Amino acid sequence: MARSQSSTDPFPAPTRRGRGRDRHGRGIRSSATGPYLPPLRTRIGMFDMTIAATVDYLRGVWPAELSSVRFEVAPGPDSAMSVGGVERWSVDSVARRVVFYRLPIQRLSRLHRNDEFHQRMIIESCVFRAVAEYLGKDPWDLAPEHFRHF
Template sequence: MPRSRRTTVQSPTSRGRGRDRHGRGIRSSATGPFLPPLRTRVDMFDMTIASTVDYLRMVWPAELADVGFEVATGPLNVIPGVGVARYAVDAPGRRITFFRLPIQRLSGLHRTDEFHQRMVIESCVFRGVAELLGKDPWDLAPDRFRHF
């Protein structure tokens, strides 16, 4: 019986995401299908800024109605004699920009846990809003700290 001259051409295998390795099945995410995705420092920073801004907008609705809040990686330059700015206030443009890397890395915390990191971020938001409104940061939410 003569052999068939037809040859089978195999398509090249694609290596990379989701490949079936040694017959074990397609790879899944590191957290699995039943766990929420991991929280990152950037997500925590953005959530802390947003929740603090929401709180201040509840307390000062008329003064902060048209204020824009932004998050940037870092400032473009270093202020001589002062150092790296943690936030920038644009009073005529009614905008406050918070710089994530200086706030997170240059704060000099005595304990690096989530509570202290959140306090540093909130204090920068309070100081930025106080500078924009021309008030003391402690005057922005006087009832919040009454129990101390």
């Protein structure tokens, strides 16, 4: 069956495809949760969930030392720069408080592969290093049984 040509140009211009393209006259696509509900997974939610899960794990390993410690998340440190660069966390042993700074951890960490798994690993490593600083231990000593198979 022969196809009819509607234009004389043998190479028509490619169509621009984007996130909100109008497909078959149905209108621009919306999010899966609808216009009135928040997205199911956000970067902030994933960050908070990773911090909470790692802290729960470490509290299970070190219950006596970490039972009364408050773990908090803040967007960034009060001072923009310290002597060694931008802080990723701060530890206050007297007030028994550890604060994680979300933006420096997410934005200033150099990942060799930028996917969800490596982002979680960076967040977990910051939690381990901050808790190790609080306890005065090496991060590898926090869960020795967890890494025994290596």
